Amino acid sequence: MMHYYKRKVVPEGFMSRTHRQGQSLVELALVLPLFLLLISAIIDFGRIFHVWSCLNLQCIEAAREGAKRRHQLLGRNVFTADTHTEPASITQIFFLHQSPAIDATRFRTPGGDHATAPELLGVGTSDRDIIVRIHYSYPFFTPFMSRILSNIWGKSELVISAGATERKE
Numbered sequence: 017m018m019h020y021y022k023r024k025v026v027p028e029g030f031m032s033r034t035h036r037q038g039q040s041l042v043e044l045a046l047v048l049p050l051f052l053l054l055i056s057a058i059i060d061f062g063r064i065f066h067v068w069s070c071l072n073l074q075c076i077e078a079a080r081e082g083a084k085r086r087h088q089l090l091g092r093n094v095f096t097a098d099t100h101t102e103p104a105s106i107t108q109i110f111f112l113h114q115s116p117a118i119d120a121t122r123f124r125t126p127g128g129d130h131a132t133a134p135e136l137l138g139v140g141t142s143d144r145d146i147i148v149r150i151h152y153s154y155p156f157f158t159p160f161m162s163r164i165l166s167n168i169w170g171k172s173e174l175v176i177s178a179g180a181t182e183r184k185e
Contacts (some may be wrong), residue, residue: 056158063117063157064174070115071178075134075148078110079182082139082146100184103140107133110148124151124175138184149179 082101110133114120123131126149137147154174156162162172 053160056161060157060161064154064176066115067118067152067154068176068178070113070118071150071152071176072180074110074113075150075178075180076182077113078106078134078136078148079146079180081109082106082136082148083182083184085185100139100146103136106136106139106146106148110134110150118152122153122155124153126151128175144184146182146184147179149177152176152178 084101085099086101111120120132121130123134125131125135128151131150134148134150137143137149138145152175154176156165156172156174165174166172
């Protein structure tokens with residue numbers, strides 16, 4: 017016995033429901049990796065900007081502390097080791113303004129070595145300016161972003177530099 021099934025006639029230019037679902041799946045497979053790459057790049061860029069702005073704030077506050085005169089009765093043009101704030105106090109102010117998102121073990125010197133404190137120039141000297149500088153080795157949030165950058169730059173971490181200069185009082 018032969019069975020004849022009614023054939024559904026689909027007008028030309030229209031797709032059946034199963035074809036539309038398959039098309040949606042293919043479009044998702046094409047767009048999803050690009051979307052995830054964009055989202056992870058936005059997250060990493062936001063974190064980089066946060067670290068950079070926090071490091072700059074730390075340097076500015078430490079430089080302001082270093083530019084303060086200890087005794088206001090001393091001459092305005094006298095600059096010695098005893099007239100302005102000592103390095104330990106400047107370093108303390110630097111770390112007081114540190115963000116919880118910044119790992120202090122990633123501080124670096126300009127040469128790339130591990131640093132436990134910022135670089136202080138003009139402290140305890142007759143220089144007119146106090147300069148506070150620090151470098152930070154930033155680890156990327158997403159593993160494939162670090163792979164992409166290691167292929168481009170040859171390094172998997174980004175070095176963020178911050179600094180501030182303040183005129184002594």
